[in-house]
Amino acid sequence: MSLVSLQGVGKDFGGTTALGPIDLEIEEGEFLTLLGPSGCGKSTLLRILGGLEQPSRGQVMYGGQDLVRVPPDKRPFNLVFQNYALFPHMTVFDNVAYGLRVSKTPESEVRRRVSAMLEMVDLTPLGGRHPRLLSGGQQQRVALARALVNEPRLLLLDEPLGALDLQLRKRMQEELRSIQARLGTTFIYVTHAQDEAMSLSHRVALMLHGEIKQIGTPFEIYRHPQSQYVAEFVGDTSLVPCRVIHSGDENAEIEWASGSREFFPHYLSSPWTVGEQAFVSLRPESITIAPGQEGMLGGKVAGVMFRGAGFRYAIQLADGTDIWVDSPSAVSGIAVGDTVGVSALPGAGVLVRADESASAIVDSPGIKQPA
The missing domain is CATH 3.40.50.300 (P-loop containing nucleotide triphosphate hydrolases)
Structure with a gap:
């Protein structure tokens, strides 16, 4: 009430x-x-x-x-x-x-x-x-x-x-x-x-x-963030640019820079426009990493950091986008400079609209940047 x-x-x-x-x-x-x-x-x-x-x-x-x-x-x-x-x-x-x-x-x-x-x-x-x-x-x-x-x-x-x-x-x-x-x-x-x-x-x-x-x-x-700003402000996230190919009420088909396609949920009441530029928000704990090029996206390991509760891997995609992957233990056979494939866990990842206002607050107090 x-x-x-x-x-x-x-x-x-x-x-x-x-x-x-x-x-x-x-x-x-x-x-x-x-x-x-x-x-x-x-x-x-x-x-x-x-x-x-x-x-x-x-x-x-x-x-x-x-x-x-x-x-x-x-x-x-x-x-x-x-x-x-x-x-x-x-x-x-x-x-x-x-x-x-x-x-x-x-x-x-x-x-x-x-x-x-x-x-x-x-x-x-x-x-x-x-x-x-x-x-x-x-x-x-x-x-x-x-x-x-x-x-x-x-x-x-x-x-x-x-x-x-x-x-x-x-x-x-x-x-x-x-x-x-x-x-x-x-x-x-x-x-x-x-x-x-x-x-x-x-x-x-x-x-x-x-x-x-x-x-x-x-x-x-x-x-269920509804914008780039919300996704970035609350917790760590990686934002991977994409283009909307088809939009439904709850899911949309997107195309990566590599040309491959995937489906991701969105939580907007307003529809997407075909061809619209957007981001897929991927939480570090919701991504898996494996040696080789098999996976949703491919890239190279740019860094590895021990964070107490596990390891964080920095992956640089072919288009220059950096993403972060958290693992409870070191992933066997992966070192800095290796080519790897990354994939989202089932149901993970959210399609969000680009928000110009978000860039103005990225370094504000309280915003937790992936590191």
């Missing part, structure tokens, strides 16, 4: 459209992540939801009411930011209790709810400490507890793990997901890190230039 509905929401800055129009249904109890590079509009959209930014157009509907003119403190939403904004002169307990006390909640109820929330985020022994004596992860949990203790219908999180080191960030991802599942509160999470989005979310909205380019489950975003 929809909790919040964004209808034609847009935002202009200095006469330039920075966001929108955005139409988005936020479902009750879901963990929805707004993902994209810096400047894509995800934080602006979050601030509009929280009432910290006024949209230039559109409606933010909640319970039949448009919230656009409703101030932040009157909305049943709370926010958690990257810098936590804890009160340094207050203890952990008093930080978490602050909102309840401002709203004149009886002290007995304050103590009950704060104690329960501190237990949930595993901070009960630290209730009497001040924030300066806590680690980054502990401070993050205090900020989360303070936001959740008021029992908001929607929690907005703007890159809350961005200041943490890698290992602590991974642990906090697990805790966030666990807390959201236990409480059932709707989370809207902003990040530029695709690994966070994929591991935390029920759904991901991938944004670029103020627009939602694709929204779906992490599986759908990863396996």
Whole structure:
């Protein structure tokens, strides 16, 4: 069931459209992540939801009411930011209790709810400490507890793990997901890190230039990209140029530069044009490699890298395209300079449209390049 509905929401800055129009249904109890590079509009959209930014157009509907003119403190939403904004002169307990006390909640109820929330985020022994004596992860949990203790219908999180080191960030991802599942509160999470989005979310909205380019489950975003941008941003992929020969509702026949032909699925509602230039997106783990020239495509081994969980082979095709193949172990009989054949596993590979906007963000933070 929809909790919040964004209808034609847009935002202009200095006469330039920075966001929108955005139409988005936020479902009750879901963990929805707004993902994209810096400047894509995800934080602006979050601030509009929280009432910290006024949209230039559109409606933010909640319970039949448009919230656009409703101030932040009157909305049943709370926010958690990257810098936590804890009160340094207050203890952990008093930080978490602050909102309840401002709203004149009886002290007995304050103590009950704060104690329960501190237990949930595993901070009960630290209730009497001040924030300066806590680690980054502990401070993050205090900020989360303070936001959740008021029992908001929607929690907005703007890159809350961005200041943490890698290992602590991974642990906090697990805790966030666990807390959201236990409480059932709707989370809207902003990040530029695709690994966070994929591991935390029920759904991901991938944004670029103020627009939602694709929204779906992490599986759908990863396996069913609808454009070059989506395929490149989420995970590693190799994009092999091709030409469309025939298009059906779900599959299309393509021709490689070598002249050979294959069928690949696509996930577009609009049809392909015969002769249209496109790419086949091939994930490294979805390709096999073998000595010789037998296979879907042929090329030469340009490099081999050990990556801990296995080996990555860089293959250069005859047309100069580089592709990457992951293997759990070294492939027998293959060395740098050898001629090899590569093939996609059954059902692997997706036909995607070329997206000129993708080239502008290839080196943006959060985009994981094959290497």
